[in-house]
Amino acid sequence: MPQIGWYGLGSMGLAMARNLQRHVASKKALNMIYSNRTMSRGDALKSLGGIPEPDFAKVVDQSNVIFTMVSNDKVHTSLLNSVLSKSPSLKDKIFVDCSTIHPNTVDASVARLAKKDAHFLSAPVFGGKPIAEDGKLVFALGGSEKAAEVVRPLIQDVMGRKVIDCGSEARRAALLKIAGNIVTVNMMEAVGESQVFAEKTGLGTGPMEELITEAFGAVAGGYSKRLTSGAYAPPLESRPGFGVSLAIKDADHAFAMAKEQNVELPGLQVARDNMAAAREYGGECLDSSSMYGILRQKAGMEFWNEKSRKGN
Structure with a gap:
């Protein structure tokens, strides 16, 4: 070796x-x-x-x-x-x-x-x-x-x-990563939207998380757990699983390459805007899934849920 x-x-x-x-x-x-x-x-x-x-x-x-x-x-x-x-x-x-x-x-x-x-x-x-x-x-x-x-x-x-x-060609692996991140960020946005909808309608985040995990797989279920566990906004003395600024950087790579090819990424733009708004509101110690906090605010709830760092 x-x-x-x-x-x-x-x-x-x-x-x-x-x-x-x-x-x-x-x-x-x-x-x-x-x-x-x-x-x-x-x-x-x-x-x-x-x-x-x-x-x-x-x-x-x-x-x-x-x-x-x-x-x-x-x-x-x-x-x-x-x-x-x-x-x-x-x-x-x-x-x-x-x-x-x-x-x-x-x-x-x-x-x-x-x-x-x-x-x-x-x-x-x-x-x-x-x-x-x-x-x-x-x-x-x-x-x-x-x-x-x-x-x-x-x-x-x-x-x-x-x-x-x-x-x-080494660059092809980097291209695949950027393309995959388009899926990842859009999925986090979709999971966040569905969980806000579930909470506001009275359905509750528990049944929604069970459905997300069983119907859409462990990855989507993992994103849901970041929200319901409060990991989207962890304690300031800890590190987020994947920092919001890193996710914004990754999205910007996708936008730069998409522009060169005249490709539109409207879903990614929505998610990127929400991540940027989350960072402006809550600072750097936020996970890439922290667009959830902004989605909560838009629905008339607090940015922080009961398990996030300011939930109590």
């Missing part, structure tokens, strides 16, 4: 890295070397055998396969800049980015690393924090098939339940 490096320990990244480190340990292979802006986020990973290294360039130097899971294109590019400026040799190293970034950013990373005889794979994920913790994410994987053969066993049945092969 190759030496694995990891950067990015947000809600998703930490859950994914923990599963990968458990796998590494079970195979009695070399422990993962990890880095993060806030190194204390990796304490749970360290307890599993992970090796902390504050300098990401040193992580790269010591690793054969390097996973990254970061918040946006700017952070991704900054990391790559630091590596290219500090690392003397990147020959045959494989970089696997699991973030949601623009396909053009992917293209640039592929080209820059190719000049150093290194490989870049785009491997964005579908699923929230609970699914990441269970190792049941769906991955899109694009890039060099030779590199993908090395990486696929580190993903399948370790961090994810399914790997969708997007071919040799």
Whole structure:
């Protein structure tokens, strides 16, 4: 098994890295070397055998396969800049980015690393924090098939339940992620609307949630649970499952690409506007499902339900 490096320990990244480190340990292979802006986020990973290294360039130097899971294109590019400026040799190293970034950013990373005889794979994920913790994410994987053969066993049945092969063009995996996010955000909006309707009409959120889960599947049911549990607006000292600003960023990537192709995304626009309004009202510590709070307000209810951070 190759030496694995990891950067990015947000809600998703930490859950994914923990599963990968458990796998590494079970195979009695070399422990993962990890880095993060806030190194204390990796304490749970360290307890599993992970090796902390504050300098990401040193992580790269010591690793054969390097996973990254970061918040946006700017952070991704900054990391790559630091590596290219500090690392003397990147020959045959494989970089696997699991973030949601623009396909053009992917293209640039592929080209820059190719000049150093290194490989870049785009491997964005579908699923929230609970699914990441269970190792049941769906991955899109694009890039060099030779590199993908090395990486696929580190993903399948370790961090994810399914790997969708997007071919040799890394950007296609990023495209699939953006397209999938259109479905995701629209689904959260639809679940939020139906739950507000159920509460206002007296039906109640319980029967509605049962129907959503049984008729439309566990993913839709999971989105409903974010609302009814109050997770759409978690306590300020905690982290949302997937932050509202990240979801807005992802939606904006979709809008930018849709505009280039003269494609309209009216449903996504409604959801994006509601997420932006939620962020303006409740701040950054909100989940991507927090459009629910705005839908509640529009129906004459409080933004906060009884289980959210200001519910009591």
